[in-house]
Amino acid sequence: MIKAKIVGAGGYGGVGITELLLKHPETEIGCLVSLSDTGRKMSDVFPHLRGFCDDVIVSPENPKTKEDYDVVFYSTPDGVGMQTAADELERGAKVIDYSGDFRFGTTEQYAEYANFIGLDPMHKAPALLTETVYGLPELHEIDANQMLVGNPGCFAVSCILGLAPAVNAGIIDTKSIICDCKTGVSGAGKKPSAAFHYPNRYDNMNAYKLAGHQHVVEVEQELSALSDEDVQITFTSQVVPVCRGIMSTLYASLDGQTADDVLEIYREFNQNNLFVRVQDAQTPASIADVRGTNYCVLTVDVDARNNRLRIVSHIDNLMKGQAGNAMQNMNLMFGMDAGTGLAFPGQYP
Amino acid sequence: MIKAKIVGAGGYGGVGITELLLKHPETEIGCLVSLSDTGRKMSDVFPHLRGFCDDVIVSPENPKTKEDYDVVFYSTPDGVGMQTAADELERGAKVIDYSGDFRFGTTEQYAEYANFIGLDPMHKAPALLTETVYGLPELHEIDANQMLVGNPGCFAVSCILGLAPAVNAGIIDTKSIICDCKTGVSGAGKKPSAAFHYPNRYDNMNAYKLAGHQHVVEVEQELSALSDEDVQITFTSQVVPVCRGIMSTLYASLDGQTADDVLEIYREFNQNNLFVRVQDAQTPASIADVRGTNYCVLTVDVDARNNRLRIVSHIDNLMKGQAGNAMQNMNLMFGMDAGTGLAFPGQYP
Amino acid sequence: MIKAKIVGAGGYGGVGITELLLKHPETEIGCLVSLSDTGRKMSDVFPHLRGFCDDVIVSPENPKTKEDYDVVFYSTPDGVGMQTAADELERGAKVIDYSGDFRFGTTEQYAEYANFIGLDPMHKAPALLTETVYGLPELHEIDANQMLVGNPGCFAVSCILGLAPAVNAGIIDTKSIICDCKTGVSGAGKKPSAAFHYPNRYDNMNAYKLAGHQHVVEVEQELSALSDEDVQITFTSQVVPVCRGIMSTLYASLDGQTADDVLEIYREFNQNNLFVRVQDAQTPASIADVRGTNYCVLTVDVDARNNRLRIVSHIDNLMKGQAGNAMQNMNLMFGMDAGTGLAFPGQYP
């Protein structure tokens, strides 16, 4: 059995990977760490886990956190994982970090990201940047040799999966890319705030961070790597009153290709990607199709009048956009199939 | 493997049992029957099942429906199951019916129910009434000899589980029972109607069927059987803007018992009931605790000032209130543990 | 023009009365006071008021708060109004307080309330208790001589309006009263908290404060005053995912009266109550009928099998349950018709 430690167990990312580890045939939960809920049972913080995970959450200082685990999930904000990931790796654990700490391969790229969002641009563990990989297995080979992974941002997953086949095939003008992204509220995490107080949110929608969202940096990094150009996107983050789900509508100028041409490119690109479903524009799609699952549904469409590609990318922000994708990475890092314990459908309605 | 046929596959009850059968280690789906979605793939009707259940839904006339199956689920309105259940039983299938057709043990009781809701009071398969059982395994022993089960109504499950221990212990005045029940919208089924059109429902709540809800009859039947009296309840059905979930607040007069007394009675009654969790009034509870699961959470409280029992009963109306309970029955009818393939927690948030 | 000061302008109660004062033909807003939003324009805190109320919110220390106003609304927690109401009255203002400070006529009654909710039982302005009135104009005559009013609690309004006619007529057993109350989330106010964070609230419902809700004291005070008995109710507060609205389902034992008997009693009791609508059980009702308005809709029903009265009481908790009722009181305190500027329908859907 693969023994897991979860740092940040008290948040949505922590409970998400806990649920998945409980379901997985080859894993067990070894240690739950959190600053905020120390001393409480996991099932008191999350009552739906009563009888399934009654472990007590410990503080980062608890000796139990120093024991050996096979895998460590950092479901923590930027700047946390980089402080102790090296220790974990030294103890032989594999590390999957949800934050921006290990999404970039060089200190320069990290500094650009950190500056963009107002963090200290100096990375605390620069030596690890050569060992990490951007954890989107549809773009990067992740296998049993991989010890460290930077799990991608939720918006970034939806945009990159939606644009990579087109950028890779060279069919779009990379200067024309627009990502119009709508997220459910759970993307903002568990901490209460005025913006997500029920009476303010229930019948409402709005754009935010128009000046720049932190996920833009990684989308541009990944798309640039697929083309020979320095891709710069226009990105709009918007929040709507759903709990789980991201729907990103992606636009770019084509060079005459038809919807059929593009469909073929997208299907070929994803032929080995278990969790990506490519659909034509006549097939209805909605975020309910992927709710609670690790799947990404891509609707491929061409506005022929304007010679413009339009992709609608649907994911569950807490699954393919976070814990689900982290488990997919874990599966690959331990030599298992990507879908082990993860290839299940959601519940409806 | 247990091969299942589902009649009424296109509704919420049908897709619910489909999801559970897909997850169960010992079952396979043999045949999906529906009047309304004939000829369509199950996964076209329910896109979240794409790749998991792409079977074509057939009409009741299709020869495939006459093949042998180990179990048949009737997720159909009153009056459907009673027409063909005998044929299924003759072919050796076990039968679980979601409607009122097999919830009553005598033609008289059925007639009372049918009259109550304006149906023909003449049962079409009276001989089967001696073979059926009211399918609430917390009250009735269901084992491998049982061939036919009448799966209970969703409101009834919440009320009976909440009141049975008290009625059984003889601690409440059975003339004083009030069931104030709130259901999510999925309880009304998949068919669109003005009452459940999003703009009319999203920020709204109301009572309905004040003159009498069909589930009253079975609640009274079951509670009367536990006492020596002819129990008559006051029952209020109300709908609130959630998708899944029933919260029933149940009141009855006590004879001086304390909350601790009552808790002990409830815990003892449920000591072998895997899916019933008894909690004191200091432990927070909500329908989110049971969403997507087969569990029932009972909050046990006593209003000492008024010497009154108050139970808050929480279930997922589509699980313990429908398909989950049906699978629990199936497990027992095939000699398996009640929780096989069913004892899993939900997802949060 | 009646010049108004609003203390606590930054909360839901403050913005509610602001909206109503803007609409009222005889009022103007003189001063907006708040601790939390000092220095901001009202329309920056509440952008829907841009162009309608761009006044700057001042702190309680600002000299502007000491000027003369005709009416002062305290939309503040318990214990605030009692500190300065005497000063306001001395300056000639009429005072309407939303909290429990002036809902009780004697220091003993106040102490009972304060003890119930863990406040200091010593009232800070005991002399004013003889001058105040419980501000439910359907029960208490409020006229131009009235200088001070204790505006009632939202749950209390729904319960008292629903039960007063029956208690007054002596047709129910006052020991049998059960109030099963469901409120929308806005009742909890504007301050973010885990319980009302969108992902935790959107598809959820729960009971809370089972040990005792503060509004119980005033319901019992008012109903006791209408009967010759010391009324003690069983009260359940529950929250459902709507923004505005309370639906209280009220039960009590009758002595043989029919639904028609009770309807007549309720209609007669309310014949002069502009904002109370009495309906029979065949007429559909929902909180959407009163959303955004000062109306209370009462569905009158009798469960004849059990000889039990059942009333479903529908209000908007922020209108008839708070600011709307406060304005109704203001109208009467200034000798205007109860409905001046207030008798408007809501918007649908």
Added chain:
Amino acid sequence: MIKAKIVGAGGYGGVGITELLLKHPETEIGCLVSLSDTGRKMSDVFPHLRGFCDDVIVSPENPKTKEDYDVVFYSTPDGVGMQTAADELERGAKVIDYSGDFRFGTTEQYAEYANFIGLDPMHKAPALLTETVYGLPELHEIDANQMLVGNPGCFAVSCILGLAPAVNAGIIDTKSIICDCKTGVSGAGKKPSAAFHYPNRYDNMNAYKLAGHQHVVEVEQELSALSDEDVQITFTSQVVPVCRGIMSTLYASLDGQTADDVLEIYREFNQNNLFVRVQDAQTPASIADVRGTNYCVLTVDVDARNNRLRIVSHIDNLMKGQAGNAMQNMNLMFGMDAGTGLAFPGQYP
């Protein structure tokens, strides 16, 4: 008093204008016509209007419909108004039609629209097309001489108001326009359907009509008229789980202008437009700011890295997108100020 007849009174557009007419100081409701709710009181169909509008809805054959009215609102589908508008005009009534029937100035333009959505391309009242005007008063002068107005489509209002200043100023490349539009569910009208059944809609979002939405035609007509070019847009219609509200995010390539440049252009364009509020990107905005009102809030932003204009346009689809805009037209057609009876703020929360 202006006496109004409403054809299609039973739908959302009909009840919307009814609510506004009830509030308006110079209007009275003369006649309510509907095919579906004939013989019922308006307040039985819409209980929130009880006591405010208890008129009986009549069928189109009822003699009352032939009486003289000052204004007739057709809140009806395409093809209805064109059949009888000439009769109304002959009787001296002014006519405001909500459908596409009178949005176009020539039979050719109408045919293009009709073909686009699969209607008969032959207009039934071609003579009236020279008398009508596209009813967006921010673009077209509407005064007391105007007898007939084609009220615009809801999506179209949000897009045209958001783009007109930029197109008019010639600062954007009209070949680069993308309209990413999100609507609340009320935009689909009152008729129940699977797509808007609460359990299918409450936690969901999706794009629809990717092949082409009928409002595209009028957006292109209006923008083309402002430029010298034949504008063709890329338009995406999407639905999110809110009741009221459209948020359209609009993109186009600039020629080096800064956010300040653009803000000035937008403010100047709208200096006399009472119902359009222009805001910079630092000022928070959401559809809650305009809910229940006739206002349009435009957030003006420039993505300087990509030299791209981004406008977020917020309206209430049932107000500025429908009945509110219709009343604004009515006001102008009767020589009143645009804001008469209409310039009120919404309710919050």
